[in-house]
Structure formats: C-alpha cells, structure tokens
Amino acid sequence: MNKITAIILAAGMGTRMKSELVKVLHPVAGIPMLLYPLKAAQEIGCSRIVIVVGHQKDKVEEAVKNENVLIAYQEETLGSGHAVMAAKKCFEDFEGDVLILCGDVPLINSRTLETFINKHQIRDCAVSVLSIVIDNPFGYGRIVRDVKGCFTGIIEEKDATDEQRKISEINTGIYCCKASFLFEALKNVKTDNKQGEYYLPDIVSIAVGSEQKVQAIETEDSLEVKGVNDRVDLSEVEKEMRKRINLFHMKEGVTIIDPLSTIIDAEVKIGRDTVVYPNNTIKGKSSIGSGSIIEPNSVITGSVIGNHVHIKPSCVIQEASVSDHAAVGPFAHLRPQANVGEDARVGNYVEIKKSTIGKGSKVSHLTYIGDSIVGEGVNVGAGTITCNYDGKNKHQTIIEDGVFIGSNTALVAPVKIGKNALIGAGSTITKDVPGKALGVSRVRQVNYNNYFKAASKKDSEK
Ligand code: UD1
Numbered sequence: 001m002n003k004i005t006a007i008i009l010a011a012g013m014g015t016r017m018k019s020e021l022v023k024v025l026h027p028v029a030g031i032p033m034l035l036y037p038l039k040a041a042q043e044i045g046c047s048r049i050v051i052v053v054g055h056q057k058d059k060v061e062e063a064v065k066n067e068n069v070l071i072a073y074q075e076e077t078l079g080s081g082h083a084v085m086a087a088k089k090c091f092e093d094f095e096g097d098v099l100i101l102c103g104d105v106p107l108i109n110s111r112t113l114e115t116f117i118n119k120h121q122i123r124d125c126a127v128s129v130l131s132i133v134i135d136n137p138f139g140y141g142r143i144v145r146d147v148k149g150c151f152t153g154i155i156e157e158k159d160a161t162d163e164q165r166k167i168s169e170i171n172t173g174i175y176c177c178k179a180s181f182l183f184e185a186l187k188n189v190k191t192d193n194k195q196g197e198y199y200l201p202d203i204v205s206i207a208v209g210s211e212q213k214v215q216a217i218e219t220e221d222s223l224e225v226k227g228v229n230d231r232v233d234l235s236e237v238e239k240e241m242r243k244r245i246n247l248f249h250m251k252e253g254v255t256i257i258d259p260l261s262t263i264i265d266a267e268v269k270i271g272r273d274t275v276v277y278p279n280n281t282i283k284g285k286s287s288i289g290s291g292s293i294i295e296p297n298s299v300i301t302g303s304v305i306g307n308h309v310h311i312k313p314s315c316v317i318q319e320a321s322v323s324d325h326a327a328v329g330p331f332a333h334l335r336p337q338a339n340v341g342e343d344a345r346v347g348n349y350v351e352i353k354k355s356t357i358g359k360g361s362k363v364s365h366l367t368y369i370g371d372s373i374v375g376e377g378v379n380v381g382a383g384t385i386t387c388n389y390d391g392k393n394k395h396q397t398i399i400e401d402g403v404f405i406g407s408n409t410a411l412v413a414p415v416k417i418g419k420n421a422l423i424g425a426g427s428t429i430t431k432d433v434p435g436k437a438l439g440v441s442r443v444r445q446v447n448y449n450n451y452f453k454a455a456s457k458k459d460s461e462k
C-alpha cells in the first residue's frame with residue numbers, strides 16, 4: 001500500500017437521531033462511534049487523519065483530544081462535498097491518496113479498507129467508491145452504470161428516477177481519491193439537486209466527464225458498511241459490536257457462559273481463564289485479571305479486578321478495585337475509591353466508599369464503610385456502620401491491623417481503633433480506642449428476677 005491519508009466526516013447534525021447529542025458521539029459499546037472509523041484509519045497506517053467537525057464541534061474535538069489527528073472545521077453543514085472541502089488546507093503539501101470515511105459507519109474493518117485501497121492503487125484511479133449490493137437500498141445513493149456496466153456516477157435517493165431507485169448496488173460513503181483530483185473536482189460540485197447540498201458523490205461523474213479512471217469496488221458484508229442514521233440503526237450496530245467484543249474475549253481464553261446476555265464495553269480487558277456468567281455488564285475502562293469468576297447479574301464500571309477474584313451474584317462495582325484472591329458479594333456495593341485488598345472478603349449487603357480494606361480482612365454482612373482505612377486481618381462484625389458524615393463534612397475512620405469489631409457497632413468519625421483492639425458488640429464508639437484495648441460503650445444489662453411472677457400477682461389483685 002502506498003502513501004495514504006484519511007478524512008473522517010463528522011460534521012453532520014444527525015437530525016434523524018432526534019438527540020441533543022451530535023450523532024458521531026453516540027456511544028457504541030461504551031465509546032463514541034466516531035472512534036471506530038478512526039481506529040480503522042490508524043490500523044491501516046494513515047500518515048495523516050483529518051476529522052471534519054461542525055455541529056457541536058467542541059464536544060467532538062474533546063472526544064478525540066488524545067488522538068493524533070488534525071481537525072478541520074466546516075462552518076455550515078452544506079453537504080458532504082462541502083465538508084471534504086473544509087479539510088483541503090490540511091492537504092496542501094500532500095501528494096498521494098486520501099481515504100474518506102464517515103464518522104457514522106462504526107463497523108468498518110481495517111482489512112476491508114486495506115483491500116479497497118490496494119485495488120484503488122493498483123488500477124491507479126482518480127476515485128474509487130466502496131459499494132455493496134443490498135436487498136433494501138432505500139435511502140442510499142445508487143451506483144449508476146452504463147450499458148457496458150461501466151461506473152458513471154452516483155444518484156441520491158431523492159434525485160433518482162423510479163428506474164434508478166431499483167438499482168440495488170449502493171454507495172457505502174467510503175471513497176479513496178487522489179488528493180490532487182479530489183480538491184480540484186470539489187470546486188466543480190454544484191448544489192443543483194433536491195437537497196440543495198454539495199454532494200461528495202458528484203466527484204464520480206466529474207471524473208468520468210474529464211476521462212479519468214473511476215471504479216466502484218464491491219464489498220460483501222452489509223453490516224460492516226452500515227451507516228447509523230437513527231436509533232434503530234444504532235441498536236443494530238451496538239448488537240454487532242458487542243458480538244464482536246465477546247467473540248474477541250472468548251478467542252483470547254475467557255469463558256463467557258451466555259454471550260447474548262453479557263455486555264462488555266470496547267475498552268474492557270479480561271485475562272485468561274476468567275469465567276463470566278450470564279447477565280453481567282462490564283463497562284468503561286474496567287479490567288479483570290485471569291482466573292476470576294464473575295457470577296451472574298453484576299454491573300462493573302471503570303474498575304480494576306485482580307486475578308482469582310470471586311465476584312458473587314448481583315454486585316454493583318464502580319470505579320473501585322478488588323485485589324487478587326478477594327471475594328465480593330453477593331449483593332455488595334463498591335462505590336468510587338473502594339479498594340478491597342488481597343484475600344479480603346466483602347459479603348452481602350455491604351457498601352464501601354472511598355475506603356481501603358486491608359489484606360485478609362473480612363467485612364461480611366450488612367455494613368457501611370465510608371472514608372476509612374481498614375488494616376490487615378481485621379474482622380468487621382455484622383451491622384457495623386462508620387458514621388462518616390456530620391451533616392456538613394466527611395470524617396475518617398482508621399481501623400488498624402488485627403482489630404475485631406463486634407456486631408452492630410457505630411464508629412463515629414473521626415475515630416481511630418488501635419492495633420489488635422476489640423470493640424464490644426453494640427457499641428457506639430466516639431473516642432479513639434488504644435491498641436490491644438477493649439472498647440465498649442453500651443448500657444449495662446439489668447435482669448429483673450421473678451419479673452413475670454410479680455406482674456401476675458398484681459393482675460389478680462385488680
Ligand atoms: C451519504 C451519501 C450516500 C451514501 C450514504 C451512505 C451524500 C450526498 N450521500 O448519504 O450516497 O449512500 O452516505 O451511508 O454524501 N456530513 C458532514 N457535513 C455535511 C453533511 C454531511 O460532515 O454538511 C457528514 C455526516 O456527518 C456523515 C457523512 O457526511 O458522516 C454523510 O452524511 P449523511 O447526512 O449521513 O448522508 P447520507 O444521507 O447518509
């Protein structure tokens with residue numbers, strides 16, 4: 001493959017999405033759909049990638065700020081031809097081919113693009129168009145051929161005659177052009193069509209008119225070139241992307257018991273021999289180590305799960321971390337900055353926020369731990385609450401190594417429990433407890449002997 005650059009069109013409004021958000025930023029498997037054609041362009045080694053932005057340009061720029069791309073600004077959305085023209089200044093010093101992709105075609109594969117570009121370059125065409133034959137061509141631009149079968153132009157649905165609408169070979173919206181030809185041809189594109197727009201596909205008839213070589217190169221996978229124009233398209237693309245992601249993980253050695261009910265975002269990483277049970281949603285930049293078990297019905301978002309971790313059913317884990325060999329759940333809630341240490345146990349109906357649970361510690365039942373540091377080998381009894389909020393501010397609880405907290409304890413922060421201390425069940429602890437001490441704060445039990453006998457005597461006297 002010779003020198004190649006790319007333009008990705010992302011300035012359109014996406015009216016048919018009926019959304020506050022510009023179309024190319026709608027997520028597919030958790031990331032903006034624009035990032036997929038961008039990734040494909042990067043994979044084939046484009047030396048320069050220009051993204052044409054317009055509608056909600058700041059948001060689109062923000063979404064690609066970490067990528068090595070140039071941004072061109074289309075002031076008004078006057079059509080796809082006008083959009084490509086906006087990128088002209090980025091190619092003034094360039095001689096070679098430009099691949100044109102649409103930001104709303106996320107399933108396109110880099111291998112398909114490579115084959116397409118190779119065919120374009122071998123035949124030394126001014127412009128090549130990637131086409132496909134589909135059952136329902138409604139809405140697409142049609143590939144028009146003359147009696148000899150030579151490609152002569154593209155006609156849009158709205159401008160087509162009834163006869164032309166019967167053509168089932170359509171323009172996928174992916175083009176490869178000689179840069180020198182492209183920007184000259186665009187100068188001659190007019191707006192004399194039903195939509196009053198500068199149509200990019202018109203460069204084909206312009207090339208034919210000046211006797212330059214053109215070709216429509218057919219591809220076969222209709223999903224790959226599917227454009228997202230409305231929410232129905234979005235759901236189809238989402239479904240296919242998730243299928244591809246699950247397939248990728250399974251091929252890499254992850255067991256996914258029921259791929260159809262398993263939702264894994266594009267940026268998730270999972271190690272070998274991890275087993276993901278049905279109905280799990282793993283989102284954002286989560287990573288899961290190897291040999292872990294994710295039982296059914298959890299939502300894991302932006303979290304780091306180690307090796308040989310056991311996530312029992314129905315947990316919510318968000319921006320948290322769980323170290324190797326730890327177990328969490330069932331029904332646990334790890335909120336942002338909850339860090340569960342190696343070999344630690346977090347049991348049912350436990351909520352942890354902005355806290356560290358040390359190695360081998362157990363927080364097994366019905367507990368809230370917030371803004372706390374819990375050391376190693378600690379046992380937190382059932383029903384323990386760290387009272388971290390005084391109505392205005394959050395305060396810290398420190399529980400040092402080897403502490404045993406009896407059940408139903410309230411730890412009123414700020415408070416510190418020293419190493420190897422013991423807290424009596426049912427205590428409300430408001431003062432620091434020194435290491436090795438027993439801290440207990442509860443009303444002493446009183447037993448009234450023969451209480452029932454005395455009471456029944458009183459009743460009989462009435
Ligand atoms: C376009 C093609 C059609 C093709 C179809 C494939 C034109 C005129 N028609 O139609 O032949 O079959 O794609 O999906 O191009 N854009 C801008 N600025 C604009 C207008 C559009 O950047 O002023 C961008 C859009 O963001 C999008 C692309 O160009 O990425 C195509 O625009 P869209 O409105 O989706 O065109 P279609 O009607 O799908």
Ligand code: MG
Pocket residue numbers: 104227228229
């Ligand atoms: Mg489109």
